[in-house]
Amino acid sequence: MIYGLDLLTKTLVLRTLEGEPPLVVIPGLLQFRVIFNSGAAFSIGTGMTFVFTLVATGVVVAILRTARKLRSLPWAITLGMLLGGALGNLTDRLLRYPAGFGRPASGQLQGHVVDFIETFPGHFPVWNVADSMIVCGGIVAVFLAWRGYQIDGTREVSAKNG
Template structure:
């Protein structure tokens, strides 16, 4: 499940980034749903929500570490929900890592292609499919941990947590 979700997210991220760069990057923003969704192509040298702009090499190292950690953790994986969660995180991390490694301005210093902007009047940051997968995977990880679901497929109950 982890591999299937990761590949699905990665391919969807690559295809959408290719399409917006190829057909929309040099154009003005495209209003898909007025006041709700705009396609606005930007290059982001920072992390999600443009945090840490200019620290691309640091985020490349962090993303690489996350990918390695997920792949190592996958050996103990026996839980379908955790497989989906880690697949979302892995696919998203690989998607943005691919941009950081291969896109301009230089290898391992590339800027991530962001293009989706929801509720543009609010100033909500522009993001991409990989960012969405990472955020959803993070939320799901917190939920699973909160509910006591373990990566090995077991579930810790409240009595076990209390000791």
């Protein structure tokens, strides 16, 4: 579902806003602007597309391997968020040419991720649905681990997570 939502929003934004000025939704707070990001979430590490493609592939494989042991609904939701986000951006890296559709790629695994949600324009990086799911899933994963929830459905209780 997350993967589909990410692909759908990117497709709609490219069809309606690519090459257009930003669409201001709430002045000073939210606008939609298409950029092609060669870095990681929120434009971190721009220019390291190949590395992030390999990392995203590793994350997807690790999540799929972990899912075999999964017996916890909170962890299933969390890993679903992470997997959907990672697959969304990985699809762009594998299939989307660096400067948009229809232009030759500069090399294998060099596609750029479509980012389009700009909050606090000029003060915060542009992002997409996949980026938000990766960040939210990461936060929830840290919380679940901190509280002692295990992927097999058990919970470790200690003085720190009582």
